[in-house]
Amino acid sequence: MYEIGDDMLVLGAQRDRMALVQNQDLLNMAKLGRASTPIDLLSYSPQDGQPSVFFLRETPRQSILTVFNWTKDPRSQTVRLADLGLPADHAFTATNVLRSGSSRLVRDGSLEFRNQEPESVTVLKLIDNSILLILRAR
Numbered sequence: 001m002y003e004i005g006d007d008m009l010v011l012g013a014q015r016d017r018m019a020l021v022q023n024q025d026l027l028n029m030a031k032l033g034r035a036s037t038p039i040d041l042l043s044y045s046p047q048d049g050q051p052s053v054f055f056l057r058e059t060p061r062q063s064i065l066t067v068f069n070w071t072k073d074p075r076s077q078t079v080r081l082a083d084l085g086l087p088a089d090h091a092f093t094a095t096n097v098l099r100s101g102s103s104r105l106v107r108d109g110s111l112e113f114r115n116q117e118p119e120s121v122t123v124l125k126l127i128d129n130s131i132l133l134i135l136r137a138r
Helices: 015-022 024-032
Strands: 053-057 062-069 075-080 092-096 103-106 110-116 120-128
Touching: 062 075, 062 110, 110 120
Parallel strands: none
Antiparallel strands: 053 062, 062 120, 075 110, 092 103, 092 120
């Protein structure tokens, strides 16, 4: 399910909100019809009060990692690829789904989230560059 609770009469005038409705990565997640699962269900930090790291494997090549900072302070944490069930020796590119144009290579088998803003979320699309796309002409 993909819901947005905005006032539809003014939605078009709010660029940042309209961008969410038109975000192809978010729409693809909804079309997939599977939910992200919490990685830290039994090990989340006490200051969070609830799970903060969620993961969705869309295809063997592409995944979505969502990291929340539920606290009222900036927060840093590291997420290991192995904890997500991804091969740590593969080359991944992480692209921020909510901030277009922001991407980085994943090095040393982990992702660092430094000083994540209070009460915020980071959604990353992880592409396994080790898996080549094979296009077949029909």
